[in-house]
Amino acid sequence: MLKESISITALSSTSALGDTPVEVWESYLDGQHKMAEIQIGEHSVWASKLTTIGESNIRQLRLSDTKYKELDPSVLLAMHTARKAITAAKWREESNFGVNIGSSRGATTLFEKYHQSFLKDSSAATLSSPTTTLGNISSWVAHDLKSKGPDISHSITCSTALHAVLNAVAWLQSGLTDKFLVGGSESPLTPFTIAQMQALKIYSKEREIPCRAMDLGKKRNSMVLGEAAAMACLELGKKGNALAYIDGIGYATEPLEHNVSISTDAKCFQDSMKMALGDMDPTTVDAIVLHAPGTIKGDLHEKRAIEKVFCNKIPFLTTNKWKVGHTFGASGLLSMELALQMLQHQTYISVPFFNQEPKSDTIKKVMVNAVGFGGNAVSILLSK
Structure with a gap:
């Protein structure tokens, strides 16, 4: 049992479902899946991409600062979503809140780009290391928001985001801080990542509804990859503006x-x-x-x-x-x-x-x- 209640005072996301809570809810109500067949490398596969508005917002963010031009999409997704979350929670920038954002795969786009370049001439780009470290996502979000609390990254595969919640709850219960931004960010629509899932024989070959999640009678695997980021603002105690506890x-x-x-x-x-x-x-x-x-x-x-x-x-x-x-x-x-x-x-x-x-x-x-x-x-x- 928790020693003290934890309030969720904001949760923001960007995905194929939408870029705002209203868009996301409308997507849940419309009865339609949000996947499309797209070309990734040499293969046409089902995938879940950001909405047109979401892609535009990420593109604008990349162009807003010269330092952001060389960042992996997973980092930009996290930064964009984190900004929305702390605005919704009414947190001030530069305040004492922790940041714990993880990713299963990390900087997949840049890893594949840099590795291809390395195979050609056996040399690495100057920014290849700092832009692909696992801590890259949380550290850039903390930089962007000017937060003064602890800054943590991790990868625990597909349960990464909920492990970030666990970690934040422990920090909040300890009394070391009273606010934590948690989440996960993933941009896995790259040739090598898709190939890895296909090698496991779990990627979808369905037609009408590509991912048949919770179809307990299906005869073949139907997993489909999607790009997204989602962030939640957690606060110690029962807050009046809490979305839930x-x-x-x-x-x-x-x-x-x-x-x-x-x-x-x-x-x-x-x-x-x-x-x-x-x-x-x-x-x-x-x-x-x-x-x-x-x-x-x-x-x-x-x-x-x-x-x-x-x-x-x-x-x-x-x-x-x-x-x-x-x-x-x-x-x-x-x-x-x-x-x-x-x-x-x-x-x-x-x-x-x-x-x-x-x-x-x-x-x-x-x-x-x-x-x-x-x-x-x-x-x-x-x-x-």
Whole structure:
């Protein structure tokens, strides 16, 4: 149990769903996926790209300062989204807030660009190292916002963003700071990254709806990659402007059965969800936003874990990956955004492949799940 409440006072994102909370909510209501077939390297693949407005905002940011011209898209996505978040939370620049932003893959665009150049003439560009370090994202966001608190980066694959939440909660509970900006940023639509997912035989070859997340009867994997960033402002205590509160946090890691899969009943998810619940009655959870990446085993094993924890009183289950694909390190915060939107609008967002009636008309508590390569699960319990 948390020693003191944690308020989420802002959450901002940029993705194929939109660049503002209104655009994002409208995307959730329209019943359409936001993926398109695009050319990446020599292949035409399904992908989830930023909206036209989002791309324009990132382009303007890149041109706004000569120092920003050489930054990886993942850094610019984070900077743009972080600016929106602290504005919405009414935080002042140069105040004492921490920054913890992670990424699963990091500076993929620049890594591939610099490596291709190196293969040609065996020399590296001057900025190849400083612009591709893992700490590059958080450090540039902290620089841009002139924050004076701790500055942390990490990569814990697809649960990166929710691990940032865990870390911030620990800092806030310790009393070392009372505000933390957390999130994830990913720009993985590059030839080598796509090739890696295709090599795993998990990338989508579907036609009508490319990512069939939570279609538990699908016969082939259907993961689709997307670019996105999402940031949340966390504050210690119950704040009047809170969008929601963090009631519980859970985390777990399980021994690997395979490099890319979790166990058949996702023991890591069972443990993380139980830890997030603590002594709370599981029946008080109204909905769960699943990680559900659109793979056969990933979706099914997470569902089995939920059945183990919640028995015959399963909450309403949903995911956003059928709409926006898998945004790797940013995905957990995009899932948290969906949870906040459902709490705010008191509306359940369903998945076309999974028919389920809500157990209640109101939405008071929503759990958010994430897991990545390595079986590192996180569960966050939110309340209105």
